[in-house]
Structures are given as C-alpha cells and as structure tokens.
Amino acid sequence: xxxxxxxxxxxxxxxxxxxxxxxxxxxxxxxxxxxxxxxxxxxxxxxxxxxxxxxxxxxxxxxxxxxx
Numbered sequence: 001x002x003x004x005x006x007x008x009x010x011x012x013x014x015x016x017x018x019x020x021x022x023x024x025x026x027x028x029x030x031x032x033x034x035x036x037x038x039x040x041x042x043x044x045x046x047x048x049x050x051x052x053x054x055x056x057x058x059x060x061x062x063x064x065x066x067x068x
Contacts, residue, residue, distance in 0.1 A: 005048045012041045 019034040046054060 002048060005044050009041060009044050009048070012037055012044070016041065 016034060016037045019030055023030055023034060
C-alpha cells in the first residue's frame with residue numbers, strides 16, 4: 001500500500017510542478033486545479049505518515065470563534 005501511495009504522490013508532485021509552470025504563464029488561470037492537486041498531496045502524505053488529528057486545533061479555534 002505504501003508503494004502505491006508513493007507512486008501516486010510522485011505523479012501528483014509532477015502534475016503540481018506542471019500546473020505551477022502553466023500558472024506562471026497564464027496569470028494563475030489554473031490555480032484551482034493546482035489547489036486541488038495540493039489537497040490530494042496533503043491527504044496522501046498524512047495517510048502515508050500516519051498523521052491524525054491535524055484538524056482538531058483548527059476546529060477548536062473555529063468553535064471558540066463561533067461562540068463569541
């Protein structure tokens with residue numbers, strides 16, 4: 001499973017580089033696609049690195065803010 005995740009990450013890193021280059025030429029016309037690729041990268045890296053609970057702090061901050 002880890003090997004498949006790493007292959008997918010390599011693919012996504014390459015696509016992110018390609019979209020970064022095309023965005024430089026087009027004044028960020030495809031920034032939404034690059035953002036989506038980066039979200040996939042973040043999710044797969046968290047899975048690979050066994051990171052859990054990364055949203056707890058943000059949620060607690062938002063919860064406190066919503067009560068003010």
